Amino acid sequence: MKEITHASKNDIPIAFSNEQMEVRTIEADDYVVSFTTVKVDWEPPSLLFKGLPGDMCQTPHYGYVFKGQIVLKYMDHEETIKAGEAYYMKPGHIPIRGVKGLEFLEISPKAEQERTMSVIMKNMEALQAQKPT
Numbered sequence: 001m002k003e004i005t006h007a008s009k010n011d012i013p014i015a016f017s018n019e020q021m022e023v024r025t026i027e028a029d030d031y032v033v034s035f036t037t038v039k040v041d042w043e044p045p046s047l048l049f050k051g052l053p054g055d056m057c058q059t060p061h062y063g064y065v066f067k068g069q070i071v072l073k074y075m076d077h078e079e080t081i082k083a084g085e086a087y088y089m090k091p092g093h094i095p096i097r098g099v100k101g102l103e104f105l106e107i108s109p110k111a112e113q114e115r116t117m118s119v120i121m122k123n124m125e126a127l128q129a130q131k132p133t
Helices: 110-130
Strands: 014-017 021-028 031-038 061-067 069-074 078-082 086-089 093-098 103-109
Touching: 031 110, 103 110
Parallel strands: none
Antiparallel strands: 014 021, 021 031, 031 103, 061 086, 061 103, 069 078, 069 093
C-alpha cells in the first residue's frame, strides 16, 4: 500500500470490490484508512469473524458515516450509527447490517486490522468454497 499524509477517496486504490461493496484502503503511519461503499442491503455472515476472540472483531475503529447507516452488535447490546455521525467501535463488535448506499470512512490501527483481516480473508475463502457452482 502507498504511504500517505492526505488523499481524496478516488485517489485511494481499491483493495476489495464485489457485488456487495467496494473498499478503498491506504496506510498512514501505523493506521489503515478505508473508504467503504455498500452497494446493496448487506448482512455480513457472522462466520467471517469465526476464530477471533469471542468470534468478534477485536480491532478498534474510528470513523464517520457519510450516507446510510450501519448496525453493530456487541456482546450485550446493538448500536446504530447513522449518516452524519462520527464513531468509535471498541473491540468486541461485529457489523450485522448496512443499508444500500452506506458510505463511511474508517481509521484503524494497522497491526490489529491486519490480524483481523487475515482471519476474515480465510473465512471468506472457506465460505466461497462452500458455494455451489
